[in-house]
Amino acid sequence: MKRTIIYLLIGILFGITMFKSEAASWFRIYEMFRFEAFHMYGIIGTALFLGLVTIQVIKRFKIKSFYGEKIHFPPKQKSFARYAFGGILFGLGWALAGACPGPMFTLLGAGFLPILIVILASILGTFVYGLLKDRLPH
Amino acid sequence: MDWIYEPWPWYISGFMIALIMFLLIMVGKNFGMSGNLRTICTICGSGRKVDFFKFDWKAQRWNLIVVLGAIIGGFIANHFLTLEATIALNPNTIADLQTLGFENAGETYMPTELFSSSVFTDIKSLLVLVIGGFLVGFGARYAGGCTSGHAISGLSNLQLPSLIAVIGFFVGGLTMIHLIFPLIF
Numbered sequence: 001m002k003r004t005i006i007y008l009l010i011g012i013l014f015g016i017t018m019f020k021s022e023a024a025s026w027f028r029i030y031e032m033f034r035f036e037a038f039h040m041y042g043i044i045g046t047a048l049f050l051g052l053v054t055i056q057v058i059k060r061f062k063i064k065s066f067y068g069e070k071i072h073f074p075p076k077q078k079s080f081a082r083y084a085f086g087g088i089l090f091g092l093g094w095a096l097a098g099a100c101p102g103p104m105f106t107l108l109g110a111g112f113l114p115i116l117i118v119i120l121a122s123i124l125g126t127f128v129y130g131l132l133k134d135r136l137p138h
Numbered sequence: 139m140d141w142i143y144e145p146w147p148w149y150i151s152g153f154m155i156a157l158i159m160f161l162l163i164m165v166g167k168n169f170g171m172s173g174n175l176r177t178i179c180t181i182c183g184s185g186r187k188v189d190f191f192k193f194d195w196k197a198q199r200w201n202l203i204v205v206l207g208a209i210i211g212g213f214i215a216n217h218f219l220t221l222e223a224t225i226a227l228n229p230n231t232i233a234d235l236q237t238l239g240f241e242n243a244g245e246t247y248m249p250t251e252l253f254s255s256s257v258f259t260d261i262k263s264l265l266v267l268v269i270g271g272f273l274v275g276f277g278a279r280y281a282g283g284c285t286s287g288h289a290i291s292g293l294s295n296l297q298l299p300s301l302i303a304v305i306g307f308f309v310g311g312l313t314m315i316h317l318i319f320p321l322i323f
Contacts, residue, residue, distance in 0.1 A: 014207065083306060
């Protein structure tokens with residue numbers, strides 16, 4: 001129960017951040033792909049820089065989790081095709097719908113009901129990937 | 139406290155995202171949102187037909203709670219922490235969007251042409267949302283992650299696969315905005 005509340009609070013923090021940072025705005029995604037503002041690059045760059053330092057510190061000093069467990073960073077499976085093709089398809093959708101899987105849910109909470117269509121379609125897309133998985137280059 | 143009603147600057151937002159990833163790591167989890175779409179498929183019963191969805195979804199319940207939080211966070215941010223949700227876009231972007239038919243670019247948080255209730259009866263807008271969402275779901279799972287899983291978590295951990303995926307995100311995004319948008323709008 002206590003852990004559930006922690007996950008919920010982290011999620012609320014994430015939702016507020018996505019909305020207030022405007023990373024959930026379709027307009028900001030469009031502007032980013034036109035290279036006409038630093039805003040989104042600043043957000044991703046700052047998160048990335050701080051994230052990189054954090055993870056290296058956790059690894060170097062073998063920092064344990066809050067519950068005293070060892071922290072694992074499972075390496076990603078080595079491949080080119082799946083990341084390149086999957087990435088390009090994701091990018092096409094990201095720019096068209098102007099939303100990625102986190103902000104989608106934030107927008108739902110913010111009251112933009114048409115985002116439900118995007119969410120349902122993304123669940124369908126995930127399902128179709130599962131259907132075709134073995135026939136796609138990985 | 140007036141600052142809270144203003145849009146957050148990029149460095150605050152970037153810091154918050156890194157903090158969220160750090161908190162998730164420190165409670166023994168990881169930061170990645172698209173995995174939830176797979177979990178939802180499994181809960182809906184896809185595992186009976188497709189092996190890819192045969193897994194113990196209860197182990198991923200924590201991430202669904204994070205999603206629930208993201209929904210609540212969106213509600214709180216829009217209703218209590220924002221007075222006027224306009225976006226200070228680059229004037230060039232606004233002019234460009236206006237030529238594409240987005241008349242009130244930046245005056246609202248989302249374009250009314252795609253995200254007001256009237257889209258439910260507009261075939262073209264519906265198609266844009268359906269195709270966009272489908273590609274996001276399909277592409278994220280094919281690539282094994284989305285913006286949070288690859289661009290933040292993966293790159294922070296210096297994963298080459300994530301770099302390939304993020305380059306793919308941009309190749310796709312740039313193609314959509316610069317080559318396909320002029321054809322559809």
